[in-house]
Amino acid sequence: MTVPHSDGAQALESPVAAPSRAAPWHDQAPVVAVVAVGGGIGAAARYGASLIWPAQPGGFPWSMFGVNVAGCFLIGLFMVVITDIWAAHRLVRPFFGTGVLGGFTSFSTYAVDIERLVDESHPRTALAYLAATLLAALTAVWLAATTARLLLAWRRR
DSSP: OEEEOTTSOEEEOOSSOOOOOOOHHHHHHHHHHHHHHHHHHHHHHHHHHHHHSOOOTTSOOHHHHHHHHHHHHHHHHHHHIIIIIOOOOTTHIIIIIIIIHHHHSOHHHHHHHHHHHHHTTOHHHHHHHHHHHHHHHHHHHHHHHHHHHHHHHHHHO
């Protein structure tokens, strides 16, 4: 076999084999594992919250609203802590941010709750839930990140 050169000429391939590369999966296996474990923890906590504070039929899903807003607040706080304050191990962010908090918050359940409310003839509640969750979740992330950065700046003085 030949290998093309930049000048257009062909050269014989070297008889020495190129070193084998590790599969891309090899480096990602620990990340996938910690995301899976963290996701299980977060999902179990979300399920526990829904058992403690179940949504009433046709009512505003306060439990999932609170879970999503609290989770978004924690994500905003966590991201500032691991980017501006603490040089965390490479698996902390996937474990806690993607896994635990990703499993805890559930915007798929949010969508299912909206669909359920519409199907049960409660479109106003569905619309209120849709808008309130979106606004509160985004506000929570912003508030947590801004507050954490302000406290960090004040602490450094």
